[in-house]
Amino acid sequence: MRLSISHETRYRYGRRVDTSHHQGHLSPLTGAQQTVLSHQLLIDPAPRATDASEHLDVWGNRISRWYLAQAHDCLRVSAYTQVETHTLPQGVSPITCGQAAMRQLQPMHPSESALRWTYPSRLVPQHRELANHARADLHPERELIEAAVAFMRRMRAELTYDPRSTQVDTPALTALRERRGVCQDFAHIMLGGLRQMGQAALYVSGYLLTQPPPGQARLIGADASHAWVALQVPGLDDHPSRGWLHLDPTNARHGWGSPGEDYVVLAMGRDYSDVSPLRGVLRGGSATAPEVRVTVEPMAPASPSTPPQA
Numbered sequence: 439m440r441l442s443i444s445h446e447t448r449y450r451y452g453r454r455v456d457t458s459h460h461q462g463h464l465s466p467l468t469g470a471q472q473t474v475l476s477h478q479l480l481i482d483p484a485p486r487a488t489d490a491s492e493h494l495d496v497w498g499n500r501i502s503r504w505y506l507a508q509a510h511d512c513l514r515v516s517a518y519t520q521v522e523t524h525t526l527p528q529g530v531s532p533i534t535c536g537q538a539a540m541r542q543l544q545p546m547h548p549s550e551s552a553l554r555w556t557y558p559s560r561l562v563p564q565h566r567e568l569a570n571h572a573r574a575d576l577h578p579e580r581e582l583i584e585a586a587v588a589f590m591r592r593m594r595a596e597l598t599y600d601p602r603s604t605q606v607d608t609p610a611l612t613a614l615r616e617r618r619g620v621c622q623d624f625a626h627i628m629l630g631g632l633r634q635m636g637q638a639a640l641y642v643s644g645y646l647l648t649q650p651p652p653g654q655a656r657l658i659g660a661d662a663s664h665a666w667v668a669l670q671v672p673g674l675d676d677h678p679s680r681g682w683l684h685l686d687p688t689n690a691r692h693g694w695g696s697p698g699e700d701y702v703v704l705a706m707g708r709d710y711s712d713v714s715p716l717r718g719v720l721r722g723g724s725a726t727a728p729e730v731r732v733t734v735e736p737m738a739p740a741s742p743s744t745p746p747q748a
Contacts, residue, residue, distance in 0.1 A: 439699040440475070440737040443519040443645055445663065447716055448729045454511045455723030462716045463643065463705040464517040465492070465500040470678040471695030472702060475520040482514040497712060499705035511723075515716060520737060521702050526678045526694040530671065535585050536578030538672050539636030552638035552670040559708035562610045562630045562641075571614060572631025586632070586669050586685060587692055593628060594690035606710060621688040622710050625665040628687050629709065638670035640706050642684060643713045645734045647700035662732050663715055664688075666697060668706065702734070 445464060468474045479502060481490075490504040506513075558564040575589040598618040606622070610630045613623035625641055632639040646664045666686035674681030679694035684701075691697040705713035716728070 439523045439647075441521050441523065441645075441647065441700075441702060442735055442737045443517070443521065443702060444731070444733045445517040445519075445645075445715070446731045447515045449513040450726055450729070451511050451513075451720075452724040452726060453722065454509050455506075455513075455720050456509055457721045458506045458510075458513070458718055458723075459503075460506070460513075460515075460716065460718035461501055461503045462515060462517075463495075463499055463501055463713045464515070464715055465502060466519060466521060466644075466702060466704050467498075467500055469695070469703065470680075471524055471526060473522045473524070475522055477517070477519045480514075480516045480518075482516075483508060483510050497705070497707045499707070499713060509722075519702075523696065523699045523702065525699055528694060530583070530674055530677060530694075532581045532583070533671060533673060534578065535576050535580050535582050535635065535637070538582045538670075539578075552672075555638035555640045555670060555708070556633050556636065557708075558630075558633065560711050561607070561709040562626050562633065564634065565611055565630070566634075567611060567614060568627070568630035569634035571627065572635050576631070576635040576637070582637075582669075582671060583683060586637075586683065589631065590628065590667075590685045590687045590692060591690045593624060593687040597624060597627070597687075599624075599688060606714070621665045621686075624687040625667050626709055628667045628685065632667070632669060640668050640670075641709045641713065642666050642668050642703060642706050643710070643715070644696075644704045645702040645732065647734050647736070662730065663704065664701070665710065666701075 464479060465477055466474055483506060485504040485506055492502045495501040572589055576585045600618040601620055603618045604613055604623050608623060610626035613619035614627045629639050629641060644664055666684060668682045668684045671681045671683050683694060684697045685692045686697040696703055707713040
């Protein structure tokens with residue numbers, strides 16, 4: 439599937455900002471499940487060339503950083519991306535939850551180790567409530583993929599999607615106790631449960647197709663950046679996904695490398711705080727809630743003799 443993504447964010451400050459520092463995770467990478475055809479990041483007011491940089495962060499995501507030396511009363515950041523997504527092979531050998539948890543403790547090459555994804559993080563702490571929530575599905579003798587999918591589907595049935603119930607820094611425990619939240623909260627709760635059961639799992643930030651194909655239901659979380667979970671299934675280093683099973687508890691969908699062709703992976707980390715689309719520090723001015731608009735739509739098929747246009 440070929441998708442065109444527009445992610446626009448605008449800040450209108452109550453008082454003029456003197457200077458500011460910003461960083462953003464708005465540039466997806468090419469991987470087994472997707473190929474980036476084009477990408478453009480526009481910032482207004484524009485930073486000087488010497489005040490902007492782009493590199494890979496510690497988690498392997500592309501991160502942009504810039505400094506605005508001039509005074510400004512608004513900021514607009516626009517990311518335009520074209521991506522081609524791919525479906526990966528779905529058949530794999532079964533492994534139990536207990537086997538997976540034990541394998542995470544075995545010595546591995548540092549660049550391939552999933553051990554760091556088993557630890558708690560700022561928004562996904564270690565707590566018995568998260569363990570109890572997952573224990574109903576994740577038994578040591580139960581097949582891992584079957585158990586993870588059952589856990590995901592139960593979350594979809596038991597939790598209420600409510601955009602007004604939480605904030606970007608709401609901890610997983612708060613959302614679990616209230617049994618409501620948004621895709622970010624659903625992902626944090628599932629991460630906490632999986633990690634408490636000894637599994638390696640990470641937070642995935644990305645996008646969903648805004649309008650579904652004819653005859654299919656519209657997915658929850660479209661028209662905004664989306665979030666889901668990736669679970670490491672050991673013993674699948676030769677699989678194109680490298681053993682990462684993606685699970686979307688908001689919509690109860692799963693697949694290797696991504697939950698489906700209508701998903702685009704943007705960045706991955708321990709929780710939302712590692713991969714927030716935008717964050718910054720202002721000198722002067724007054725912070726306000728941003729206006730965010732995300733549109734993901736299918737691209738028209740390219741002619742065999744005509745390369746894709748940016």
